[in-house]
Each structure stands twice: as C-alpha cells, then as structure tokens.
Amino acid sequence: MLSRVADSLYWMSRYLERAEHTARLVNVNLNLTLDRAPADAARHWGRLLASLPDPPSWQIRATPDVVERATVDLANRESIAACVGAARENARQVREEISSEMWEEINRLYLAVQKRQPVDSEWTAGTHEFLSATINGVHQIQGVTDATMTHGEGWHYIELGRYLERASATAALLDVQFREAPPDAGGLPGVSEFVEWVGLLKSCCAFEAYCRHYTADVRPQRIAEFLVLNPEFPRSIHFAAARVQAALRAIAGLTGRTNGRSERLAGRLLASLDYGQIDEIMGELPSYLQGIVRQAALINSAVHQQYIAYPIDIGLA
C-alpha cells in the first residue's frame, strides 16, 4: 500500500472520530448547561473544550458562542464542520482505495454539514438535529466501512486512526473532568455533581453501559475504572488500546516490518492497562491520564516514521 494512502486513511478516520467526539460532547453538555447561570455555563464549556486536541483561544461568554464555534465555524480547525471537511478531503485523495459505498456516506455527511454554511438564525433551533445527524453519519460510515471494505492493510489504518484518537480524547476528557472536581475517594457525589458525572458518562456514550455494570450508583472512582480499564466497553481506553495494538500487529505482519517501535509502544500501553488497578491509579490519576495522551502521540509519530516518511536508503537496503 502506498504510504500516502495509508496516511490519508489514518487521518480520515481520526478526523471522523474527532467530529463524533466533539458532537457528543457539545450535545450532552448543551443539556447540562441549560439550567445554569451564563458565567457558570461559560466556565463549564471552557473546561470541556480544554480537553480537545487544539484548545480554543477565543473568549467564551455564553453557550451560543461555543455551539457555533465548536460545530460549524470553519475557521476553527477543530470544529465539527472542519473535521468532517478534512475527513472528506482525505477520503477524496484515496477514492480508489475505499469502497464507493463508504465514499457516498462520507460525501453525504459532508454535504449535510455544508448545508449549515453560513450559520443562519434558525441555527440554534436545529442544533440537536445537526449534532445527532453528525453522530449518526459517523456511525453509518463506520458500519459501511466494516461491511464493504476488505479488512486488509488499509482497513487496519482506519482502525488504528479511530482507536488512537479515541484513547487520546477519552483520556484528555477524563483528565479535565477529574482535575476540576477532585473526587472524595469512593464517596457519593451531591446532586449538582451527580448531573456532571452522568454528563461525563453520556459524553462517552457510557451511561447505560455503566448502569448495567455497576447499577445507577454513580461514583467517580467507578466511572474512572469503567472508562479507563473496562476491557469490553468500546469507548474505554483499555478497549481502544487493545484495538490499536491489534491493528499495528496486523500491519506489521502484512508489511513484513515486525518488532518496530510503534508496535513496542502500543504493546507497552496495552500491558499497563491490562494489569492496572483502579485504586493504584486513582492516587496519580492526572499524570496517569496525561501519560496516556503522551503515549498516543508517540505511537502516532512512530507509525509516521516507520511506514509513511521512512528514509529511502533504509528502504532500498
């Protein structure tokens, strides 16, 4: 597979995951901030958006600011519209590699998001529809990808991009949330915090799954355990790290480049999650989560050096 193609598939997938993550984050927190004072709501948003890969530099005054900037503002590189646009641009560069069905879904999502340009007065009314359409669109693309694309090397780059982005984004979100509201070890939160913690779970699509696992007894430490260490929930860091490692092993096998740096880094990350214990982690949670974000960044650059931008003389030797 061409290196450039692998790179585009990987980034297409990362941008889609990022768009979905932002859409869910905004959607959930729109509800949460409805019954808050504007200043309070603004602080809340500021905290959440600080978890995104490229935290905004603009001043947040009230909820509508955030909604517009985070969703449809193309000048903000991390807005949903910009992410979908970037994903489609990457997909367009590899049109011949992805299935026509995938392309049609990506294009459909792109056209739907584009229709929101420029922002009109009806915007605020249709926000939820827009956000749900984005989330659904990304889910459809993922489904069509798994159903119509050969699960070969290219598909593994898509997996790699999605789960690396997810591990990193979830860790960053947990980090800001726990830093802001340090949990009393194991205690029950008050009413207002309860809403916040449920919001965190919902941002990760995890509330129902959490309840099934621990009942509706919402405790910060359990939330951390669930979102960091649960091996079966598809949005936990552990699950994502396992998929990253599997994708990298498959790619190494298919290209005959085993025992590379990226595989080693991914294996180490997975092992730390495999054998991690929540009571040990809780003591140093911020540095633990920041460590995960850093390791994800290292894996990203290792993949780049190993498969995309390797020096030619090494390749020809």
Next chain:
Amino acid sequence: MRPESAGETGSLARLRHLPQFQSYALGQAYDEMFDERGVTREHYAALYERLGAVDPQELRQRQTAADLAFLHQGITFTVYGQNEGTERIFPYDLIPRILTAGEWDTIERGLTQRITALNLFLKDLYGDAKVLDDGVVPRELVYSCRHFRREMQGVAVRHDIYVSVAGTDLVRLPDGSFAVLEDNLRVPSGVSYMLTNRQVIKRIFPLLFSSYDVRPVDHYGQSLLATLRALAPAHRPDPTIVLLTPGVFNSAYFEHTFLARQMGIALVEGRDLFVHDNIVYMRTTAGPQRVDVIYRRVDDDFIDPLAFRADSTLGVPGLFNAYRSGNVALTNAIGTGVADDKALYVYVPKLIKYYLGQDPILANIETWQMSKDRERQHVLDRLDEVVVKAVGESGGYGMLIGPHSTAAQRDEFRRAILTDPRNYIAQPTLALSAAPCFVDGRVEPRHVDLRPYILSGEQVVIVPGGLTRVALKKGSLVVNSSQGGGSKDTWVLHANAASRPGASPAGGL
C-alpha cells in the same frame, strides 16, 4: 449559421402532435432524431414514442434523481479561475444519443485508420524523420511546435506505440457524415463520464434501455488495463502498473480515481514516486516497490523537473532518464502533442495517404493556416464568420467564435494572429448536428459532438460509444465542460437490431 431562424416550415406541424416537442425547431444543422421533413428517424422512433407517453413532470423528477446521483457519488469536476477547489457536477442530459451499427462501423474504421497513421508518423518523426525529408509535412511546422520534444529523438518506444489512449472529437456535418474536429493525443479526459452516464441511465430509464439493443461499454477498464500491460518492458512479465495524477486539485481528479479503481491499480502522485539508478519506485508501507508502467495524466511539461519544467512539483525527478533507459513505460509517450497540434491537423489526411496508401475514411474540417499569407488574408476579411483557434490550446480556451463575438474580441484576435500567425488556425463555423435534449420540461434540440476513446496496444480497440458533449445554451456551439457544456449517454446499437418495442409492452421509460 443561424440556428434558430431556419426550419420554420410546414413539416414542423407534424412534430407538434406531442406536447413535449412543441418548441422543437429544425435548424440547418443535421438533426439526430428527425430528418429534414420532420419525420422521426427509424432508430429514434421508439424513444420518441416513449418520451411522448411520459408526463413532463416525471421527466423532471428523473432529471433531479440523476443530478442527485452524480452529486452524492461526488462525480464532479473542478472549475479553474474561481475559488480554488470549486466542485461542480458535469451537467447531464437524460435523453440518450443513438447511433446505428452502420454509423458506428464507419467511425470505428475511420478512427482505427487515423490512429494507426498517427502512430506511424510519431515513430518516423522521432526516428529517421523521412516524412520531413519527403516534404509531406513542412520541417518548420514541426520544429516550431511547442509540443515537439527533441529529447525523444531516438528513444525506443515499446511496440512503437506512442499514443495508446486517444480521444478524438468528431462532429456531424449537415449532410450527416462524421468529420474529425481534433485529435487529443496527450492526456484526453472524459471517459469516466462515458461510463458513469451509462450507469446512471440504466437506473433512470431501465425500460427504455432494455427496449434498445445497446452495445455495452463497461469493459473499457479491462481493455485499458490490457493495453497498459502490453506496454510493460519485455523483461518484466508481471508488471506493476500505476496511474499518475497531478492530484486532487486537477479538474479530472474524479476520473483518475475512477479509472484506478476500475483497473485495480494504484493511483499515485509525483511525490509517491522516486527514481534510483534509473529505476522507478513507489513508496509503500512495506518499503519501496518497483514500478513498470505509468499511465500518466500529467502533461509532458510537468512530468520531470530535471528534463522539462524545473518548477514542476507534480512530476518525478529523473523519470525521463528511467524512461529512456527502457526501465519504465510511460503512456502516452512523451512528445505526442506534436501530432495533435491544430496546425499539424491539416496534414493528417496526407499522412494517412503517405503511411497507409489509403484515402481517409473520416474527413477533416476545412482549415486555414494563419502562417500562410493568402489563407490569413481570407480569414482576416471574414473574422465574424469563422472560428479561430490557438493551436496549442484545448478545452475551449483560446477560441474565437466569429458569429457570436464582439468587435473588441475580433480586434484582439486580429492583433494576436498578426503577431504570431503560426499559433493560430481558422475553420468555417460549423453547423454541428443537433440532438434532442430535455430543457425546462420540454424537448429541444441542442448542438452535440462525439468523443470516442481509442486504445492502441497490441491492437486497436474502440469501445462502442463515447462521450456525447452538449452545448446546453440555446444556439451555442461550444460543448466543453469548462465552458458550460454538458453530456449525455451515447448508445451504439447492435447490427441488425431494430428497436425491440415488444420487450416492455407498457411503453414506459
């Protein structure tokens, strides 16, 4: 010519018994659907009946469905000169253009003859150049051509096939015969629209399609792949074939991805390739992989910054040397543009005679060369009647259409011709044939041309069909997509297959 004024004769009354055809006027041009008396041509009869039986509102809905299909599949082209990366769909007309087996047979033989002669010419020109010694083509014409590549002198080309992919523009004259308007021998585009138009029309008009016995075009991808495979260096039995694109901002990018997917070959950009010891490699995740055949959709000028334009970032440094060493095949070969120069066009009938000893099956359009004093004066005296074209341009750029021009435009071209006569030719304004098109709920005639695609590898293959381009503006003669043209599907019928009205008794579309 006067496209709207003519044809108001009594015979038109006969046309008007179907409401959709009420504003259909026959001009001086050949009409693809009706003869000069207004009687439906036999192979169009079934289409005419069915169109008449359908509610215009339903036609409109089908047109919308077709447009949406193109938009959702991202079948778009990029318009230059506007915001960077503006994507548009290529306007699509629902009503197919139909050619009989007999008409196609002439076209096929004529194009085969023409491409054979042109390949022999290129081999000769870049070899011993006997054609120049014999005075068939003036030496100065060749040497002053911008697309003549001295670098190609003496370079061995596999099977002596310089042009393996050509797209020749044909027009139909008022007497019904086809003539060649221009040869496109460098990087002709549009074949993806031929293929997608067919896919779309099958979806939109399934009953109509099955009632005609249409020859398929879907095997173009395989034929192209076989052609490319035949060009691989002899010592590379299992060649790696790639398609080289200038990238996502090129107007034909959709087509490049489409063809790569149809053939199952890698779509590469210049930055994916590199040359080491005169061997071309592509950078893959598993390490460098050797490349044997490059179907390049990048112009000569940009293909290798070391050999041609040094400021090109689209090409591959060292590619030309690898090509000369015989380690990689490029198609079309470098330097084929000399044979589709509009000034050389005049000599193609002579070349056919010279190399094949045959008379041309498809005629040329009468062409005046501005480098010849008498012909130039003839043209300058009637700039408002003729079409003037810059010889090196394509895509409808650098063109003056006399009858539709302003005095200022004519003055500009007069000055340009006098400054650089070699760079211009002129032709009479042609009455391109007209075909029925669906416009605002009615059926009206619009001018069309035809671009069949010719493949030459071990043999010449022409997929039965081509791209029928339509000048969608009323009376306009310019069919290029960059100038507001559209396209329609082209049906070539099987021999001895009249339409099969019995196939779908309901008579729907």
